[in-house]
Amino acid sequence: MNTSYTTLVDGIAEDIAQGRLRAGDRLPPQRQFAYERGIAASTAARVYAELLRRGLVVGEVGRGTFVAGEPIPVPPSLRLEPFDGRIDLEFNFPTLPDQAALIAKSLAVWQRPEKLAPVLAPITQRRLVEAGRTAAAFFAGDRWRPRAENFVFAGSGRQSLAAAISALVPVGGRLGVEAVTYPMIKGIAARLGVTLVPLAMDGEGIRPDALTKAHRSSALNAIYIQPVMQNPLGLTMSEARREEIVRLVRKHELMIIEDLVYGFLSDQVSLATQAEERVVIVDSLAKRLAPGIAVGFLYVPASMREKFAATVRTGAWSVTSLALAAGMGLLTDGTAAEITRRKRADALVRQAIVAECLAGHHIEADPRSYHVWLHLPEGWRAEALTAAAARAGIAITPASAFAVAHGHSPNAVRLALGLPSHDDLRTALWRLAGLLAHHDASDMTE
DSSP states (O other), X not given: OOOOHHHHHHHXXXXXXTTSSOTTOEEOOHHHHHHHHTOOHXXXXXXXXXXXXXTSEEEETTTEEEEOOSXXXXXXXXXXXXXXXXXXXXXXXXXXXXXXXXXXXXXXXXXXXXXXXXXXXXXXHHHHHHHHHHHHHHHOOSSOOOOGGGEXXXXXXXXHHHHHHHHHSOTTOEEEEESBOOTHHHHHHHHHTOEEEEEOEETTEEOHHHHHHHHHHSOOSEEEEXXXXXXXXXXXXXXXXXXXXXXXXXXXXXXXXXXXTTGGGSOOOOTHHHHGGGEEEEEESTTTTXXXXXXXXXXXXXXXXHHHHHHHHHTTOBOOHHHHHHHHHHHHXXXXXXXXXXXXXXXXXXXXXXXXXXXXXXXXXXXTSSEEEEEOOTTOOHHXXXXXXXXXXXXXXXXXXXXXXXXOOOSEEEEEXXXXXXXXXXXXXXXXXXXXXXXXXXXXXX
């Protein structure tokens, strides 16, 4: 069956509109829905996520997914304010007003045909070697000197992550992950036939005892963690926790897939400085620079480089010639360093706006990061707030999108701060504050 997920969403929306599905009706579990419709589990997950985004359904932790009742009305005080378009606090791509101008200046040399021709040619081994040297020089610091020959390049951070999982975890294998984590990991693992094992967390990330317990229960092949600026919780591991995790992976002979996509916002160094033979770093230029600079990095143990290079090639995850040239040029001429410096300053400003607009609410965030984790007051469910926010012109993400175990998501939402202007961000957050002031959604009457 080749039905697109949007067609399925539209069909369910029509059933709701025509009364064939009524408020409170329970939808089947996603796996059952996938089986009944003859679609992949990942497609079913997209259907349910889109229904949630449209406010057509709500999720009850531990109970399932239900058709939503009457739309929660937006308070009149919010509706009377002028509103022009949708403010996106869902997708997290840090954006500076002048970053395009900085990048354009760097790439202006390509206006000369003799400079453009080489970057349009196929990527040679020589170019990959040069790119490795460029990356090693850029990422080098007082505490870490990466080796140029250990870099492998992919078409994006997501492709780097897919390649890392594919290389380290066999079909049917087990990958330990943070219980609340980067949501794309779920779809990637499903496509690769990998089972995700959620690991309990505390204020520093995965708990060492949870890692040991999961591995003893049934052996893990690797773990995927975000030790710096964890998405969505904003956690950063202490030195003591890092040392304990490294000790355990050595003891159990596991590999770490370390996601450092948000590492550019911190001075924290990679776990590879402590255990280079046990760590595969995943990084990209999408957050650091711009999504259009589609370059993903893998930094791998020397003994595994050829295996990873082959995995990237056979998985069709190779970086394009144009993107590689653009990315390496921006690293070399200082543009990447300048944009990084400005984004670090910008993140602090955006976090200050959050602190101003959502004062008094329970927020978890690293003050240097581009996202915050908002715990909801009594009377609000994450899915209900997501739907109400959408009707107020604001896109946010409920905790269920980040929870690995179905039915075990906190009552919280993630707010991504990177896309809107500062003024639009402030507008969106004041609107959310207005919604949250109605602790009991039933009070929100016309």
